[in-house]
Amino acid sequence: MKQQTDFSSLAKSSGEWLRGTGPESDIVISSRIRLARNLADFPFIRRCSDEDRDSIERTVRARMEAMEDWKDIRYIDIEELSEVDRQFLVERQLISREIADADGSRAVAVDPGEQYSVMVNEEDHLRIQVMQSGLDLQAAWATIDSLDDRLEGAILYAFHEKYGYLTACPTNVGTGLRVSVMLHLPALVITRQIDKVFRSMQRINVTVRGLYGEGSQYSGDFYQVSNQVTLGHSEQALLSLVGDEVVPQIIQYERKARAFLVEQNQQDLHDDVSRALGILHTAKKISSEETMHYLSKVRMGVNLGLIDDVQVATINKLFIHTQPAHLQKLHGRVLGSSDRNVQRASYLQRHLHGELGDGELN
């Protein structure tokens, strides 16, 4: 069995994307930009031999480590990690499910604030991502653009004069850019308007995905919206499509739905969020799905001023620390599902108790 890796400095925090600050942070959890890049001297991943993958990984690592400002970056060999550790990095959105489950040489470089990570040997040789709390795509763009320039100074990218950056999947050719914004939309779910809103998105080339990206379930009322294609569009056009057109409109719909719920049903709503907090505060066993469901209600209750004394940052932290791998890392040992449900309930109680004291639901 593989040894557990020491991620204690990460396990105690929530990372940049769950900081709970930044513009529109009552609805927008985080902004993310990712760039797909490939090394000019190697075939795309699907055509790579094991030796090619090893060689890409070694080359990238050596070039990164030689970079001036790379000192604080943690370079993690994913192949060496236990299953719990890989799942832990997936839960923190630092690596994808695909790279966690893949075979062969693969790695991720992460900065201490977890604002950016660079996956090596995912679908493309490099997947660079930057996260920013709240709706702030321009800040995320400034960071990733500078990081990309620095990497391009050290690594020869596959680039075509006419088509732009060459990528494994044709939908990424051009800028290699995906702009995605993670939204918390409980009121649109409660008022059953969410499907209608998202159907209208499909007509304008915007994709809607669940909390863990492509193929993942919608969970805890979290949805991420992102651009579907990039070829033929500039970086600024894509940032503007998602950040200036689509997301502000969804925010407006969610705000209207929240206002409607408060106006029409204040008592029912107050009852619903207070019960959710009550369950989280007192349950003796609880699954992660139930936890997400109730935390989502509490998060909305806090943002609507129906619950005092709980900080959004605490709720964000609970969202991530109650995920299966986080619970196991915080515990320092592997736990089965039933044990996790007990430990999760106890973790929630300790942390909400710290915030609330006894019986301070208002």
Ligand SMILES: Nc1ncnc2c1ncn2[C@@H]1O[C@H](COP(=O)(O)OP(=O)(O)OP(=O)(O)O)[C@@H](O)[C@H]1O
């Ligand atoms: N704004 C965001 N904040 C936090 N995490 C995000 C955000 N947007 C996307 N993610 C996470 O990043 C991971 C990767 O996202 P996703 O699978 O949608 O696509 P991708 O890796 O960018 O691209 P592709 O589908 O082209 O391979 C997922 O776990 C997803 O939840």
